Amino acid sequence: MTDKLYKVLIVDDELLIRQGIINFINWEEEGYQIIGEASNGKEAMQIIEKSRPHIIITDIVMPEVDGIELVKSVKERYPEIEIIVLSSFEDFHYVKSTFQNGVADYILKPKLNARELLTTLNNITFRKMDPMSLKKATITIEEKLYRLLQGYQSTDNIEGYFPYGQYKLIEFFWNKPLDNLPVIQSLLTKVTDKNKKFICYTIFNSDNQLVCIGNYQVNQLAVFKQQLHDLLAEIEPGIKVVMSSTFHSIAEMKKVYEEDHQELKQYLFYLPDLPMLTYEEIPEVKSNKTQFDLNEFILLFKRRQFEGAINYLNNHVSLLTKQYDMDVFEFKSWLENIIFNISVLLDNMKYETDILESQKYQYFNEINEAFDVREALSSFYDFLAKVETLVFENIDNSPKIEKLLSYMEEHYMEHLTLSRLADHFHFNPSYISSYFSSHYREGFSEYLNNLRISKAKEMLATTRMSIATISELVGFSDQSYFCRVFKKNTGKSPSNYRKEHK
Template identity: 25%
Template sequence: MAVTEREKGRKMQYTVLVVDDEEEIREGIIRKIDWEQHGFKIIGSAGNGNDALEIAESLQPDVVMTDIMMPFMDGLELGERIVRMNPDVKLLVFSGADEFDYAKRALRIRAVEYILKPIGAEELIATLVKIKRDLDEAYDSRRNLATLREHYIDSIPVIREQTIAALVEGRMDKEQLEKKSGIAQIDLDAWGYTVGLLEIEPGQRTATKKLFPNHDEALIPVTLKQIADEALPAYAKVSTFYYGDMVGAVVCLYREEDIFRLIEGMNRVCQIMQKVYRVKVTGGIGMVCGNALELRTARKEAQTALSYRVAFGSGQTVYLGDVEPQKISALQFSESGEELLDAIRLGDEDAVRAQVKGVFGRLQSQTPNNSQLEVYFIEIKIAFMRLLQAYGLVSGRLWEAIEGFHVVDSIHSLEDAERWLAEKSLAVSRAIREARSHSLSMITARAREYMLENYGDETLSVEKASNILHVSPNYFSTLFKKEIQVSFVAYLTEVRMKKAVEFLNTTDEKSYIIAARVGYSDPNYFSHVFKKHFGVSPQRYRKGGSTAS
């Protein structure tokens, strides 16, 4: 089935970012044509590469038009970084210099067009028509139901799907794995392994059906898997598979840093699904294991990571290693017990109470004897102690109360047992929530402290800070903004500007020396940021032109 006439008739509007250090040229390009008439919309403009990169990271434009010769970061470096960040972007480079070397470098960074200034309206329109045709084809290919059906049939070799399913569900032994690792595309010599799961958020299927009026419900996960198949291999060695309504990936890792690349890749899938289909997808990644036979545990942990969307928001990827302080041993509990422990970890008190009632509803139906009840509660006690130990809560009254608990002395009826379990489940949940909150605050506090001590380091970045703090860049960036209400870069700039004002007020040092002291090797860029921050240049501020503090 081809794309419907309704879909073909839809006018797709693509977003454009214009970058040139000469404001007159920049505004001239924006005013030169009727962008909307040709299927485009200007979403931003910038006068230098640094500002443009920040806008591109935030707004994810479809097209970037950039001059080459600009201060702070030239257009070729900007283009290279944007293409690395978003491989689907269409890059249009223009320059006043007819130099072959520039054109060659532009092609090397995958620019779709190299245009000489001055840019005429007809030439610009012709270029945009070509770019729009390419973008339309890419979007139609992703939305074409016939293509999705073919991908569904061609991309699911039954043996491979069965092999991976057996592996992540723990139905495979060492001998079987060695025989079938080639079919499953699992490298048995990899450094480590994990499982990632991608799940379309509840309530999003309605949005997908609106996008595809005659959409077969079975194709919804196919759409997600196709995007995963296209995007993830650029970030990690993966074997994707269907897991219920979710899409999973068995991942081979070759060094510790590969987990961060996997997070980036799964976030990229989430971004594409949101942008192309307006559908929110959340990712979850389990802990790294050293043996492919342990992937069953990693798959369960990926499901646990998905449940943290309640705390950290949907539409992004959560790595369990970021949100749980250490790997928690598999708790020797029934399935109902695992659901209770998940509710306790997430801090949802209503869910905890509901799970406790569920546990005792099942217990009552089984009418356990005293011996069976004692064994069951010993398992619960051990599970609670493991949870508390994982969060460093191995002292205090709660630990002592659980450690000293004896079924024979404390439980005289199922009602007593339910009351004790509800009370201790809620107490453990609150203790974990407080410990996690303290841990998150400690991470941001250490980050701010590190920033104050190292603001003069020009290479200070989210990646460098997260490496020092032993968390992934994506998790650290999200956490920092949630705690401090501004991004890491914005906060670092604020620190540097305050220090610059302090040095301007208390020393006679030249502006370029102060620039270097606060982390800017380029004095011109320092002056640009200072003026943007305070409204005047550093020189004018020193002469009394501002009351910045």
């Protein structure tokens, strides 16, 4: 990082957005300086004329002078200033027009976070800007490639660097803040040194990303992939690699990057154990038309059929993780929406949710920042585990459970089953079974049998009724089975028990 700081101007009509951006990162520590903020394009131009920022971060929809007019004015008068556009989903069609005027990049507001912003800034400053140093007399092939990728460079004087007819874009990316660039560059050198007919140039890199272009003879790709795969196994396991579809002209590079790479990285999000994925190896996505019925899930919760609700939820999550073409942001938002709904439900049901509420936004942040599906689900399932602990610890206070136990006390002699009780009290059968296992260390059948044997012991000690009659009165249709259960429970046969307690 240079000793001087890149000057940044923030333009947005929402004060909270401006303040949020300002407080996202330690600007000076990262090599940047906030030189001002403006609420519209008119205010921004006044600051630009006085302070000449290197980078402008601007919203699109603003009063007086909007972001589109601001971009146009800045690029006409100060073409060296780089611009990052902020946009909501519904404003994205406006963003496309700003690219014609030369914006450097855009960020969707729902995806705006410290990492996304810093990566975008660093991508701009790494290759496109060096205002604090003398301008280089010559432009390197890497700089030409980066400009071509951004749409600012023709293919003139570039094609001569590539003697072969096959091209692939290769992107390395990682999550942890490791010093991976030297490692990856060394790795690429090793691979290309072994394979003289595979040329590789770095296009750009940042704190968590490196993009390069490979040019090779048609029969060299398989060798390169195998060598790369072998070397990946020797280095930091958190590094992932994606390779674009094959293209045959350097002029296609920008189009291939825009169409292939985000899709490939999205697939790898759902395949955490796969270190490398090429466009030709994209797995087939099985069509899943099953929709998650949020109303049904809420109804199960309100009925305290927690196990059924959570099983229904887990089954749907399992299906979603196999929908590799599902937008990662959409997947993460879905998980967060479930967390939000469960938190509201539990609070409305008068559970003590203070701890869950205090941790809710931590879960949101962890899911937002998750590198792959495994990290996202780790946080999600941790939340669900706390929910299960909460509802099972408090289940004794549930009026329905108390009524269920009283019902069993009054109707033990009848043909009671899990299904019958579940239907009667609107519980899931597996939930009732789990309740008995967790609270009595025995299953429903054992609990019912012990209740019946307890009643039989009273009758044996206080009446002269036959064992067959008592067996039937307490709910056993088979006397021999009753005798076996009785002896297992008490260590004595019914007749011996009666003799000892008369």
